[in-house]
Amino acid sequence: MVENSTADTERELRPRTAPHVSLDAVVQAIGAALLESGDVERAHQVTVQGVCLNSRAVQPGDLYAALPGAKRHGSEFAAQALAAGAVGILTDDDAAARLQSEGSLPAGTPIVVTEDPRKATGIAAQFIYGTTPEAPSMFGVTGTNGKTTTTYFLRALLRALGHKTGLIGTIEIVADEEVIPSVLTTPEASQLHGILARMRESGVTAAAMEVSSHAIEFRRIEGLNFKVAGFSNLTQDHLDLHGTMEEYFAAKAKLFTSEFASCGVVLIDSEWGARMAQAARDSGLPVITFATPTGTPTESADWTVANVERSGLGHNFSLTHRDGRTLRAHTGLPGDFNVANAALALTMMVAADLVPLDVLQKALDEHDPLSANVPGRMEVVGHEPASIVDFAHNPDAMVRALEAVRPGTSGRVIVVFGATGERDQAKRPIMGAIAARGADVVIVTDDDPHDEDEQTIRTAVMAGVLEEAAAMGAKAPLVREVFPRAEAIKEAVHLANSEDTILVAGRGHEIWQEVKGVNLPLDDRQELRDALSARSGFGIAHTAVQDHAPQSTENNAAE
Structure with a gap:
């Protein structure tokens, strides 16, 4: 059953009409040797x-x-692959020699040998599926926070300009109107090129894609070239993979080279942004920078966000070039960080130079594309109390989410959150301290524990909450530890009154919670809606909760 499901999912990540390319041509394209x-x-x-x-x-x-894996080498499964219909093996020298010495493969099995099989996999897929920079034009977004929202904004902007669009990211993969199951934040290189071929079949002319540091580090973007690559921010996260912030930065910086992009757009609100812009310039990549009023840029930006004013839950703002050219825009999503996300998408569209600025302005005025709904990203589930579900799962995102809801709250801010198991443990007490400073009621619960003990995770988060609360004295928040997560959400609604704001953070759009290898159904949005419905007089937003295909466990780790 599992194998069939895996094979069926793989089939969905490919064009309907399979290509037919000679193996000799593939070997020549990747510069390999054929044994x-x-x-x-x-x-x-x-x-x-x-x-x-x-x-x-x-x-x-x-x-x-x-390919070599974390625990086992893919060559160990070559016989199974051939039994399933594979016509050849691509691998490294050592694995090829081992396969030949073992004599475990059928006579006549072609073995393609290369020094760098992971890179070769991407180039082979590019060649087989016919990927080019123009079909479709690709817009890639990286950064610790904001990738998902920015890609949704980009897709909405492109649609407003008349493009058939594609989307590749954490929540879903979309080819025009067709939703394809999302496997990872960024699929493997072989799958990415298959998806792009599928998009071409659907007439897609432009696509927006999240590019996580995992994807860059694990070489999943090999063979791609983005028309524009965008950088949002860099804050502590994924140090379980990268080790240090410097290594995390270096992984992101690989995207901003001519190998993977034709142009870069960088938010320089922080030192990391300024460094990214300089690293891109040093690599020879053309770069456009922008800054917002909430940042502290160390250099003059090409474009500047100004005239930010509240408009409902969102903001109106302008984006002005140093030469005086100006675009007026609006985003309906709460938070200054969503102004930055909207400005990143808009600046990337300017950098792409698809249409004159007056045409872009008309699309902004007529379609309001920067208010596109993003599932699980500052998604308003209810009113009175304001009830919001967000994906904030690291310290910077937690700060931003709490700061976003505070200005519109006349009562208390109630936050429900936890931490993911088997991930960066250092951020757990940090997030606890942030919650204590930013909320009036803190409810610590479980996120996705994976195979780690739930109580151990909660204890680490609670340590940060309690230490910060003790230092705050009389201003300390009310603190609760409630589990399982659905009960914590009910407790938040029970404690709330109509003037309060409830923020359920950490899981966003996800509909499964992994506990000891078992996926349990859990949708924060639906749990919050149900809890609000159970309390007389509480309002619910009239937007349907969107169901999505089950996410892989990596989606909790990828940014």
């Missing part, structure tokens, strides 16, 4: 229809990429 075991003539007549690095997902006609 044959037995039937040499047959090896040179092989036709490849796809590339795959999961033996359980192999489709007939695939080139199986046998």
Whole structure:
């Protein structure tokens, strides 16, 4: 059952019409060597229809990429891949020698050998699926926070300009109007090129994509070139993967090179942003910078956000170039950080130079694209009390979310949150302290514990809450530890009155909670709606909770 599901999902990440490319041409494209075991003539007549690095997902006609993994080498599963229909193996020298010495493969099996099989996998997929920078034009967004929202804004802007659009990210993959199951924040390189081919079939001309540091570090964007790459911010997160902030920055900076982008747009509100802009320039990449009123840029920006004023839950603002050119815009999403996200999307659109500024202004005026609904990102679930679900799952995002809801709250701010298991443990007490400073009521609960003990995680978060609360004295918040998570959400609603704001943070759009290897159904938005409905007189927003395909466990880790 699992294998069929894996293979079925893989099939959805490919064009409906399979390509047919000679293996010889693929070998030449990636600059590899072709070894044959037995039937040499047959090896040179092989036709490849796809590339795959999961033996359980192999489709007939695939080139199986046998790559080294964290625990085992993909070459160990070469026989299974061939049994599923693979027509050849792409791997490294050592694995190829081992396969040949073992004699475990059928005679005549082509083995493609390269020094860097992970890079070669992306280049092979690019060649097989015919990926080019123009079909579709790609807009990539990276940064610790804001990627998802910015990609939704980009997609809405592109649609307002008449494009058929694509979206690749944490929540969903969309080819025009067709939703494709999302496997990772950024799929593997082989899958990405298949998705782009699928988009071309659907007539997609431009697509927005989240580019996580995991995707960059694990070489999932090999063979892609973004028309514009955008950078939002860099704050502490994913140090379990990168080790230090410097290494985290270095991973992000790889995107801002001519290998992966034609132009960069960088928010320089912080030192990290200024460094990213300089790193991009040093690599020879053209860069456009912008800044917002809440930042502290260390250099003069090309574009500046100004005239920010509240408009309902959102803001009106202007984006002005140093030469005086100005765009007027609006975003309906709460928080200064969403002004920054909207400005990033808008500046990336300017950098792409798809249309004159007056045409872009008309699209802003007529379609309000920067108010696009983003599931689980400052999503308003109810009114009186204001009830919001957000994906804030790291210290910077928690600060931003709490700061976003405070100005519109006449009563108390009630926050429900936890921390993800088997991830950056250092941020747990930090987030607890932030919650204590920013909220009037703090309810600590479970996030996705994975295989880690839930109580251990909550204790680490509570340590930060209690230490900060003790230092605050009489201004300390009311603190509760409530679990499971659904009960914590009910407790928040029970404690609230109509003037309060409830912020449920950490999981956003996710509809499954992983506990000890088991996915349990849990949608913060639905739990919050149900709890509000159970209390007489509490209002609920008239927007349906959106259901999405189950997310892989990595979606909790990828930014």
